[in-house]
Amino acid sequence: MKIITRATAIKNLKKYIGKDLRKLALQFKITTYETGKQNKGWKGLILERLAGLQNNISKAPNGLSYELKSVSFRYVKDKLVPKETMAITMINPQELKDQEFFKSHVWAKLKSIVFCAVMWHGKNSDNAEILKVTSLDFLETDEVIKEIKADYDFIRNKLIKKGFNALTGKDGKWIQARTKGTGGINPNTNKRRPITRAYYARKALVAKIFEDSK
């Protein structure tokens, strides 16, 4: 199997800038919303394939890999801004307690993410084009890293002192601990599924990443 480095992935993805992602999804046999259901993750899945990945890299087994993320952009008063925050990775309460920022899973991921800006065309995202592809390398020496670490430490302290349930999406300046999970009711038990959380990059951070990459 071919090894796709991050640089290669970026190069591969850049070839698709301006392309209609929905058509590509059809080619790759990725379900979008055409079955009558909505697959919110289809853009991410197609991007993984466009990058040249043979299979899903869902959970990076170690820090040697990289992540692929897409972010929706839209126009607000003629300016292109991120529409939403971006999920980084799941929070593992045990790991969060034990690891400091620079040894954490979040940091390992954050610094290896390949960002893809994708145009958003309204609810259900029936089509999309790649706007831009970039990575986070340039930020490694930047001030924001310190502030992101501060956010991590804040969330970590809160977890240790007040527990997992005390966490909220309000925490953090650049990153936050939003809920994320399958949601709904478990049909087997008829009970609410347990709440899980993930790190999210706030819009300000996403915007910064793309501004700085010009």
Add this chain to the structure above:
DNA sequence: CCATGATCATTA
């Protein structure tokens, strides 16, 4: 079953 892809819904 549940983590992962990320967007949708609701409220102010």
Add this chain to the structure above:
DNA sequence: TAATGATCATGG
């Protein structure tokens, strides 16, 4: 519009 919390389809 922005922010936060909730949710869904998919694949292993």
